[in-house]
Amino acid sequence: MSENELAGKVALITGAGSGIGRGIATVLGRRGAELVLTDLDEAKVREAASDLGGTALPHDVTSWTSCQEVVGRVLDSHGRIDVLVNNAGVSRSVPFHELDEAEWDRVHNVNVKGVFLTTRAVVPHMMERRGGSIISISSMVGKEAIPLFVHYSASKFAVIGLTQGLAKEMAPYDVRVNAVCPGVVRTPLWEPLLKQLSAAKGITRGEAWQEFVDGIPLGRPQEPEDIGEAVAFLASERARNMTGQGINVTGGMQLH
Numbered sequence: 112m113s114e115n116e117l118a119g120k121v122a123l124i125t126g127a128g129s130g131i132g133r134g135i136a137t138v139l140g141r142r143g144a145e146l147v148l149t150d151l152d153e154a155k156v157r158e159a160a161s162d163l164g165g166t167a168l169p170h171d172v173t174s175w176t177s178c179q180e181v182v183g184r185v186l187d188s189h190g191r192i193d194v195l196v197n198n199a200g201v202s203r204s205v206p207f208h209e210l211d212e213a214e215w216d217r218v219h220n221v222n223v224k225g226v227f228l229t230t231r232a233v234v235p236h237m238m239e240r241r242g243g244s245i246i247s248i249s250s251m252v253g254k255e256a257i258p259l260f261v262h263y264s265a266s267k268f269a270v271i272g273l274t275q276g277l278a279k280e281m282a283p284y285d286v287r288v289n290a291v292c293p294g295v296v297r298t299p300l301w302e303p304l305l306k307q308l309s310a311a312k313g314i315t316r317g318e319a320w321q322e323f324v325d326g327i328p329l330g331r332p333q334e335p336e337d338i339g340e341a342v343a344f345l346a347s348e349r350a351r352n353m354t355g356q357g358i359n360v361t362g363g364m365q366l367h
């Protein structure tokens with residue numbers, strides 16, 4: 112592998128102001144990609160771009176207008192998009208009998224419609240150029256669902272379905288479409304659940320976190336950059352014959 116294997120490639124990463132998105136940007140930048148980082152949170156994405164190098168753009172993945180604007184601006188400024196990483200996502204634990212329509216819609220709007228709209232805005236360009244790599248961040252719960260996250264699990268299964276169908280549709284254009292399924296990565300996404308569990312069980316947040324870590328066969332959580340490594344591989348020519356896949360990065364928690 113050449114250290115600079117993504118040199119000359121323009122990578123657009125959504126939700127890049129925080130957690131896994133920032134970790135993905137770190138690794139792609141290290142491999143030489145030109146970064147375009149987008150997020151709903153403008154301050155955080157500007158900070159990420161100033162730390163890592165690259166362009167920061169405000170982006171609401173649930174809005175078609177916003178997706179079109181972002182893609183238009185990148186094509187104007189950079190002339191191409193080689194890699195799209197659909198990373199923006201939201202989650203919350205809710206018992207199913209308390210789950211309401213607003214929470215269902217909130218999660219599906221970002222996690223499913225957001226992937227659809229951003230990808231829909233980028234795909235005509237990749238078809239025209241006959242090339243590109245689209246990588247969406249699903250989850251291990253997009254392969255095997257868990258209680259209290261029924262709506263979130265359903266949204267992550269949908270990302271796998273979108274990935275598989277689009278991979279077959281885009282194959283004649285040499286546009287590859289894959290997913291990465293993280294397991295347990297401590298990001299701000301986890302804090303509300305850890306707070307809830309620590310209060311319910313009378314333990315600290317650190318102890319609540321350790322209970323999850325104890326369930327990982329390799330005995331350690333994944334770091335945002337571990338997810339970035341899988342994304343960098345899928346973005347590179349080394350993965351030129353891989354499409355429609357959902358790669359687990361779970362320390363052995365998810366095996367298929």
Ligand SMILES: NC(=O)c1ccc[n+]([C@@H]2O[C@H](COP(=O)([O-])OP(=O)(O)OC[C@H]3O[C@@H](n4cnc5c(N)ncnc54)[C@H](O)[C@@H]3O)[C@@H](O)[C@H]2O)c1
Binds near residue numbers: 152202221294300
């Ligand atoms: N942390 C984990 O353990 C884990 C495990 C499996 C999958 N994931 C997935 O990884 C992805 C990143 O999660 P994370 O843990 O880094 O969470 P995070 O909360 O740290 O980051 C998510 C980012 O998405 C942005 N975002 C939210 N709504 C948006 C919108 N409408 N438009 C644009 N940006 C928006 C947020 O501002 C934030 O910067 C998500 O898709 C999540 O479901 C996370």
